[in-house]
Amino acid sequence: MEFSNCLIDWYLKNKRDLPWRKTTDPYKIWLSEIMLQQTRVAQGLPYYIRFTEQYPAVEDLANAHEDEVLKLWQGLGYYSRARNLHATAKKVAFELNGKFPDTYKELLKLKGIGDYTASAIASISFGEGQPVVDGNVYRVLARYFGVHTSINSSLGVKYFKELAHEVKHEKQIAIYNQAIMEFGANQCKPQSPDCKVCPLKGSCAALAKDEVKLLPVKIKKTKITKRYFNYIVFVDVNGNTLLQRRTKKGIWYNLYEFPLIETVTPVKNKSVLLEESYLQDHHVVSMELFHKGDIIHKLSHQHLYTKFWIVHLHGNLPNGISFARVKEYAVPVLVANFIEEFGF
DNA sequence: AATACGGGGGA
């Protein structure tokens, strides 16, 4: 059996039972595709369930506050996805009469929707013949056809999309797209795929040339920068604390956190921090480190060496937040973990 | 063409 039919045949025997495969509602397909960008199914699945319960239709999502959407998104990462999700929901609900665009070209214009997601929605919800090209597809195509062009060069992106068009299944595009991705995820896996039981083993170029481990080719590795965070966890006489929104460009935009003092080098002792103006504005009773050493929070491009300082105040915070309400705010996992440990 | 953007899981 040739390539596309073989994948579909494999898929029908091996596919997982996932909730977004029971519908072609573009809203649900869109939601699942955004959530699964750079995210494993196992991690995204519980979020998909919560979102579809909380927001059954695009209007429900459109009418929510961004803070609430971010809170529901908390822990999934790449928070611009949530902000763009909300913006696009409002666009569809309020400007497009509640109906998603039904073509690849029009979908591509929406915030947060790139080539992959436009192809996925167009094919799965509307049957348009656009092949998806995600990380799985790059891997399957590179190996099966023996392509050494790097998948993250501009030439490679163009080449693989064209190749994907040439080898796609013409009649069953929706099934085919999900088939090749599922095949990449569970059979043609990144590490140690079990090629002995692969239905395509007889015609796979990489297997024939013993290049499975070499493909796909991907260039570059990211440089990691170190940052030094000092979170000031106020505790006033009423048991209130302070949170503030991140309003500058960069990580965690629009999420909340404790007042932050970032330094270029690690802070040796609290005297350096006590000189900060907003700490001098309060009557500090005590200031103690919560953990012995730094918490090292690792992101793709940054390692955050973090100290949480518990600062007891004599008076009360003007804009204090009660401990009970701290958990209502969308915060980064780094901060959420601390909140859990501290036991607000 | 490169880089920023989260967090987690598997080897």
Added chain:
DNA sequence: TCCCCAGTATT
């Protein structure tokens, strides 16, 4: 440790 995940937007 390192890789990479149903990628997109910005520089």
